[in-house]
Amino acid sequence: xxxxxxxxxxxxxxxxxxxxxxxxxxxxVRPEAVAALAAVGGTWMGTSHRQAPVKAVVASVRRxxxxxxxxxxxxxxxxxNGGTTAFWDVATFGLIVARSQxxxxxxxxxxxxxxxxxxxxxEPPRVIESPPGTHxxxxxxxxxxxxxxxHNETSTGVAMPLRRPEGVGPDEALVAVDATSGAxxxxxxxxxxxxxxxxxxxxxxxxxxxxxxxxxxxxVERVGQLAAxxxxxxxxxxxxxxxxxxxxxxxxxxxxxxxxxxxxxxxxWLNGNGGLGWAASRSRASAGTVYGWAEASEYATPFVAEPxxxxxxxxxxxxxxxxxxxxxxxxxxxxxxxxxxxxxRKLGRNQVRVGMxxxxxxxxxxxLCACIDHVVAALS
Ligand SMILES: *Cc1c(COP(=O)(O)O)cnc(C)c1O
Numbered sequence: 261x262x263x264x265x266x267x268x269x270x271x272x273x274x275x276x277x278x279x280x281x282x283x284x285x286x287x288x289v290r291p292e293a294v295a296a297l298a299a300v301g302g303t304w305m306g307t308s309h310r311q312a313p314v315k316a317v318v319a320s321v322r323r324x325x326x327x328x329x330x331x332x333x334x335x336x337x338x339x340x341n342g343g344t345t346a347f348w349d350v351a352t353f354g355l356i357v358a359r360s361q362x363x364x365x366x367x368x369x370x371x372x373x374x375x376x377x378x379x380x381x382x383e384p385p386r387v388i389e390s391p392p393g394t395h396x397x398x399x400x401x402x403x404x405x406x407x408x409x410x411h412n413e414t415s416t417g418v419a420m421p422l423r424r425p426e427g428v429g430p431d432e433a434l435v436a437v438d439a440t441s442g443a444x445x446x447x448x449x450x451x452x453x454x455x456x457x458x459x460x461x462x463x464x465x466x467x468x469x470x471x472x473x474x475x476x477x478x479x480v481e482r483v484g485q486l487a488a489x490x491x492x493x494x495x496x497x498x499x500x501x502x503x504x505x506x507x508x509x510x511x512x513x514x515x516x517x518x519x520x521x522x523x524x525x526x527x528x529w530l531n532g533n534g535g536l537g538w539a540a541s542r543s544r545a546s547a548g549t550v551y552g553w554a555e556a557s558e559y560a561t562p563f564v565a566e567p568x569x570x571x572x573x574x575x576x577x578x579x580x581x582x583x584x585x586x587x588x589x590x591x592x593x594x595x596x597x598x599x600x601x602x603x604x605r606k607l608g609r610n611q612v613r614v615g616m617x618x619x620x621x622x623x624x625x626x627x628l629c630a631c632i633d634h635v636v637a638a639l640s
Pocket of ligand 1: 285342343344345346368369410412413414438439440441459462468469
């Protein structure tokens with residue numbers, strides 16, 4: 261669509277949210293965090309990541325993640341460069357012994373499965389799929405050494421509970437969870453997972469480029485076991501190297517310092533306000549507003565039919581095509597400073613998608629719903 265096709269609809273300023281960022285990643289970065297970054301712009305930015313000031317921030321990030329997620333004794337927070345997508349390759353080399361099982365229910369979960377399927381050193385993975393808008397369950401299988409789950413499928417707005425496969429302990433198989441858009445806003449029991457990995461540009465309101473992984477003792481043991489097996493691994497994807505560097509509060513190669521700083525700010529904000537329980541309740545409040553509005557609406561419907569599977573952090577809302585074109589709606593919103601409500605492109609639905617991460621004010625989410633009603637009325 262070109263800008264000339266977008267109807268010129270001005271939303272009254274008293275209806276508009278105070279902050280118009282509703283992206284599902286990158287997501288709203290709190291202005292306070294950006295101001296804090298600017299304040300260290302001349303002293304901390306542009307200094308060595310091998311020196312104490314930056315290492316102190318990495319240490320604070322590792323502590324902050326452990327606190328926020330309530331990690332038990334013995335779990336370690338590891339980090340490296342390249343975001344979650346790079347971590348899939350890290351896992352392909354450093355966590356899967358031979359055969360993995362993947363729950364694929366959207367773009368991101370399917371991508372990890374595809375990366376594993378293409379790896380010549382592994383057996384073909386078992387991939388259990390379910391239609392978009394739902395999630396499958398694990399199926400315990402002998403010979404499977406890693407189960408790949410996704411806490412929140414960002415492309416479809418489906419969240420799933422995290423549980424070890426029935427009767428399968430960490431000594432037999434690891435449970436690895438892509439929590440990129442869930443970590444820090446959805447409660448879970450860390451004892452049910454071995455590798456809980458994510459990136460900072462979603463719930464953690466930082467910027468992209470890093471991966472982080474909370475690793476159980478069984479996961480750390482697996483890393484050592486695979487290293488001892490002599491399997492070749494590119495150094496930039498090597499979990500042994502990443503683990504060694506993380507323990508020294510460093511990364512193997514140069515990280516983006518601004519990303520680390522913003523991440524540390526957000527962790528402090530979440531932990532200072534009450535931690536995971538508080539963050540989850542803030543996102544739940546926003547989700548209650550959006551799903552409640554859609555259910556009451558004549559033209560909007562939550563895409564995820566089963567309420568228990570609806571994500572508390574990413575709402576996908578189908579719109580009646582006879583009433584409104586979602587692409588035009590999102591473009592009008594964008595023209596009013598309300599951005600990134602576009603649906604996940606490959607899902608191909610007449611839909612809006614709303615990021616409801618803890619950084620987003622629940623009042624702004626309510627304002628967004630009112631703005632959508634306003635624009636739809638103006639369009640019809
Ligand atoms: C955003 C996202 C990714 C990709 O993260 P990158 O850091 O861009 O690689 C992977 N998985 C999920 C569930 C996501 O939401």
